Every structure is written in structure tokens, then in C-alpha cells.
Amino acid sequence: MSVPTTTAVIGSGTMGPGIAALMARYGSTVRLNDVSAEVLERAAGALAIAESVLDRLGVPTTPGGSVSCEADLAAALDGADLVIEAVPERLDLKRAVLAEIEAAVRDDAVIGTNTSGIPVSELAADMAHPERLIGMHWSNPPHVIPMIEVIPGERTAEGVRDALVETVRAIGYEAVVEKEVPGFVENRILYAILRECLSLVEQGVVSRQDLDTCVKWGIGYKLAVIGPMRLLDMAGLDIYESVAGYLNRELSTEAGVSPLVTEMTGQRKLGMKTGGGMYAYGEGDVAAKRADIIAGLITVRRALSDTTPV
Numbered sequence: 491m492s493v494p495t496t497t498a499v500i501g502s503g504t505m506g507p508g509i510a511a512l513m514a515r516y517g518s519t520v521r522l523n524d525v526s527a528e529v530l531e532r533a534a535g536a537l538a539i540a541e542s543v544l545d546r547l548g549v550p551t552t553p554g555g556s557v558s559c560e561a562d563l564a565a566a567l568d569g570a571d572l573v574i575e576a577v578p579e580r581l582d583l584k585r586a587v588l589a590e591i592e593a594a595v596r597d598d599a600v601i602g603t604n605t606s607g608i609p610v611s612e613l614a615a616d617m618a619h620p621e622r623l624i625g626m627h628w629s630n631p632p633h634v635i636p637m638i639e640v641i642p643g644e645r646t647a648e649g650v651r652d653a654l655v656e657t658v659r660a661i662g663y664e665a666v667v668e669k670e671v672p673g674f675v676e677n678r679i680l681y682a683i684l685r686e687c688l689s690l691v692e693q694g695v696v697s698r699q700d701l702d703t704c705v706k707w708g709i710g711y712k713l714a715v716i717g718p719m720r721l722l723d724m725a726g727l728d729i730y731e732s733v734a735g736y737l738n739r740e741l742s743t744e745a746g747v748s749p750l751v752t753e754m755t756g757q758r759k760l761g762m763k764t765g766g767g768m769y770a771y772g773e774g775d776v777a778a779k780r781a782d783i784i785a786g787l788i789t790v791r792r793a794l795s796d797t798t799p800v
């Protein structure tokens with residue numbers, strides 16, 4: 491399977507519309523599904539924004555692609571060669587949705603789950619055909635970040651893994667194939683960083699704003715150009731050995747969720763989607779901030795495409 495003829499995207503929240511817009515751009519007939527009628531009504535706006543971002547990125551349009559919003563799951567799945575599950579990160583919900591999907595989908599369809607890190611084998615535990623399920627972890631915003639983690643579970647067929655890698659490359663993205671571990675690779679690293687960041691802010695070592703400045707320039711800027719393994723070579727492994735020798739024991743080992751985060755989620759302060767989180771957003775601020783972030787990502791992606799690989 492290179493670009494699927496028909497793609498079903500199940501879940502149209504933060505991730506679904508960008509995924510749908512990108513697959514359509516490469517010529518797939520995409521059906522975007524959600525349980526919420528209100529969410530599906532808003533999808534047109536999110537799709538239009540994603541399409542304009544793809545224009546600015548210079549992603550060419552393959553004729554024949556389209557996205558339609560489909561409230562009925564069976565209709566969304568009808569004839570799909572690729573299904574991308576993007577419903578909330580809850581094991582019980584994902585298992586239930588995967589059961590519905592596999593009961594309705596074509597026998598030879600590939601079912602990709604966009605879970606942020608629930609092991610694929612756990613999601614597939616009750617499936618009649620676990621060989622069709624595979625982790626397809628996009629990074630947010632999915633139409634902009636050109637890398638997808640591909641994670642076979644214990645029972646995923648090799649042919650399914652190979653077909654998905656082919657699809658990822660056919661849409662111009664890098665495929666990173668991994669063995670399954672909770673969080674996969676990207677989120678294990680991201681969450682190690684976030685745990686330490688939250689701990690430093692909670693301890694009052696640094697303000698939220700200064701922490702963001704420090705990580706953006708001191709870490710993010712370099713890591714946008716080279717990966718951590720190359721960074722070790724640039725710094726010197728002897729330096730890493732000396733610093734890690736006294737520093738690693740000081741780092742956060744918090745096994746639970748940061749109290750700062752649980753306090754905010756308890757107040758339904760979920761970030762940009764609710765208009766408040768680590769920062770406060772006034773009227774119009776969220777749209778402006780999202781536009782700034784996208785503009786920055788487009789600029790950096792263009793610049794990085796001229797640099798040598800990691």
C-alpha cells in the first residue's frame with residue numbers, strides 16, 4: 491500500500507483534521523468521523539486551516555483527493571484501505587472503538603492507532619484480527635511535523651508494517667520503526683523533559699516564561715538541527731560522563747503526574763483548547779498564538795529541509 495485509495499480517520503479533535511487534510515493532499519479519499527455532531531460541524535474550519543498550511547509548506551496536490559465528514563462509523567469505514575484511529579487516550583475507549591472498526595472494515599485494511607504510547611499489544615488484546623493493528627503515531631500538528639513512528643505490536647503482521655512504512659514515505663514523511671515500549675520513543679523522551687520542566691517550575695527554580703525561553707534556545711534550537719546522539723558527540727562523551735556522574739541523581743523521578751498539572755485539569759484549565767493552562771489567554775489570543783506557532787514551524791521546516799540529515 492502506498493497512498494491508500496480510501497482512508498478513514500476516526501476522531502476529529504486536535505489530530506484528526508490535520509491527518510485527514512494531509513492524506514487527501516496525497517490523493518486519498520478521506521472520510522473523517524467523530525461521535526460528536528458539534529465536533530464534525532467544526533471540522534470544516536479546521537480542515538480549511540490545515541489546507542492553507544499545506545499550501546504554505548508547498549506540499550503539492552495529487553488529483554482525486556478529498557475529505558468528507560461522515561457521522562456514521564460504518565459509512566466512514568466502508569471500503570477503506572487504511573483506518574487511522576484518533577480517539578481520546580483511554581484504553582477502554584480505544585479497545586471499544588477498535589472492536590467496532592474491525593467488525594466493519596475490509597479484511598485487508600490496515601488499522602493504524604495514533605495512541606500516544608499505549609502498547610499496541612494491549613490495545614489488540616481482545617481483537618479478532620490483531621495482525622491488522624499497528625501503531626501510527628503522528629506528532630502534533632500532524633500536517634506539519636514530517637515524521638511518524640511506526641510501532642508493530644507482538645501480533646502485527648510484517649506485511650502490515652511494511653505497507654505502513656511505504657504509506658508514510660509516500661506522503662513525504664520519515665518513518666521511524668520501533669519495538670513497542672510504553673510511550674514509544676518520542677513521548678518517552680518528551681515526557682522525561684516535561685517531568686523535569688514541571689518539577690523545576692513547581693519548586694520555584696524558574697518562572698514558566700523563563701523555562702520556555704531556556705528550553706527553546708538552549709535545547710530545542712540545537713535539537714532541531716541534530717539529534718541527541720550527535721549532540722553527545724558534539725559536546726564530548728567525557729563531559730557527559732562527568733556531568734551525568736553528579737547530575738542524574740538530582741533529576742526528578744516523580745512516578746505520578748505533576749500536582750501543578752492535576753490542579754489545572756481539576757479546574758478544566760486544559761490549555762489552548764479551553765482558553766487557559768500554563769499561560770492565560772485573552773479573547774483572540776489563542777488563534778493568534780496558534781498562527782504564530784504554525785508560522786514558526788513552517789519557517790523552521792523550510793530552513794531544515796536545506797540542512798544535512800541528523
Ligand SMILES: NC(=O)c1ccc[n+]([C@@H]2O[C@H](COP(=O)([O-])OP(=O)(O)OC[C@H]3O[C@@H](n4cnc5c(N)ncnc54)[C@H](O)[C@@H]3O)[C@@H](O)[C@H]2O)c1
Pocket residue numbers: 500501502503504505506523524525526529575576577578579580583587604605606607627628629630
Ligand atoms: N494532541 C496531541 O498532541 C496528540 C499528538 C499525537 C497523538 N495524540 C493521540 O491522538 C489521539 C487523539 O488525540 P486528540 O488530541 O486529537 O484528542 P481530542 O480529545 O482532541 O479528540 C478526540 C476526538 O475523538 C472523538 N471521539 C471520542 N469517542 C469517539 C468514538 N467512539 N468514535 C469517534 N470519535 C470519537 C471526540 O469527540 C474528539 O473529537 C489520542 O490517542 C492522543 O493521545 C495526540
Ligand SMILES: Cc1ncc(C=O)c(C(=O)O)c1O
Pocket residue numbers: 605606628629630677
Ligand atoms: C504533551 C504531548 N503529549 C503527547 C504528544 C503526542 O503524542 C504531544 C505532541 O505530539 O506534541 C505532546 O505535546
